[in-house]
């Protein structure tokens with residue numbers, strides 16, 4: 001059991017660090033050894049309503065502040081996140097499981113996100129529009145949406161809330177944020193950086209409470225104008241239904257089932273390396289993780305051999321141990337789901353080439369052997385459900401049009417990856433694939449300045465990039481009649 005001072009454990013409401021009213025706490029588990037890392041404050045409706053009230057009170061002042069002053073606070077928060085990156089990354093690894101270098105990269109991505117939106121907030125331009133009536137003038141100004149509620153999952157506990165909090169604050173919105181209950185510690189650290197950067201009380205508030213309680217408060221409280229959610233498609237659909245009564249704005253970044261397509265002209269050894277990195281990063285618990293691998297039949301054998309060999313060599317272990325490339329999965333439920341997806345695929349004829357089960361090398365912790373399977377077909381659950389698992393299903397193809405059709409044959413449309421050096425093939429694929437993010441010879445495309453989000457059932461709206469700023473702005477049209 002960690003000492004009380006090792007991790008910060010409180011909520012942050014109206015500029016104060018707070019326990020729950022009834023002192024209730026929630027245990028945070030380390031997936032590498034199943035120990036309890038910390039007990040965090042665990043609030044309920046009263047605390048969430050108080051946070052929303054604080055955000056509503058802070059909104060007029062924060063909105064009226066100069067965008068340059070808001071930017072200074074966000075930039076300072078980015079600097080503090082960088083200064084504290086080592087400590088925050090260790091916490092992230094301990095509560096979430098990913099290897100320390102991956103955690104560090106995520107924390108630095110969060111810092112970059114704060115810095116980028118600090119700058120981009122200064123460019124929330126309106127426009128003037130030539131009138132048809134010479135006695136009028138027309139212009140468009142941007143107006144912050146208002147109080148924003150954010151709900152984020154456990155797989156990227158630093159990056160995902162940052163994509164919501166930074167743009168919202170940059171344009172003058174105020175925020176109430178809920179982390180996943182399993183991984184609250186990283187966001188508490190980020191709020192420490194915001195507080196120390198001089199954020200005024202109430203501009204951003206952190207609540208830790210049951211998900212439904214938080215969602216109820218967000219949808220029922222009239223002050224909340226927008227909910228920004230990252231998580232499963234099932235919950236996203238529920239939020240769309242719930243948003244109707246208050247016509248709350250929504251940004252939804254939901255599930256994915258990304259195809260990775262290898263054409264025969266690509267360098268097979270290099271692509272196998274990229275595919276294994278992209279697949280097993282964070283154990284495949286990534287919404288844009290490649291989860292269906294379509295390999296041209298001319299290179300299928302070579303690709304399969306290379307991918308299996310690289311997968312076997314991946315070093316599994318506690319993410320804090322140097323050299324570990326794949327950490328534990330994030331909870332016992334994830335192990336069980338992965339095993340059941342593989343059992344289903346096996347029962348329908350798939351062959352396991354490496355991995356296939358829970359690792360037996362560890363006494364404690366949620367370790368699953370990185371797995372490659374082939375003889376996969378479209379009816380298997382691994383092909384129809386978002387897997388979120390360290391499993392690489394291999395399929396063959398021979399024609400470009402067929403692989404586009406197969407890749408698009410899913411309700412999801414978040415990311416797709418194509419490996420080829422042929423410009424015509426690359427262009428046809430980029431235009432034909434139904435996905436919001438296309439990695440052409442790039443297995444890790446996310447970056448703060450570029451739009452991130454999905455088509456079809458993978459979501460509504462975009463995060464990051466200028467689109468991710470616009471998501472927190474209303475468009476206000478002003479028409480002026482001049483005196484004659």
Ligand code: ADP
Pocket residue numbers: 151152153154178179180181211212215230231232233235236238
């Ligand atoms: P995942 O499978 O990645 O955990 P979820 O959609 O279940 O995806 O969870 C993502 C986030 O949404 C978490 O913060 C979780 O607490 C929250 N959440 C889960 N169920 C609901 C719900 N019914 N309403 C609002 N938020 C929810």
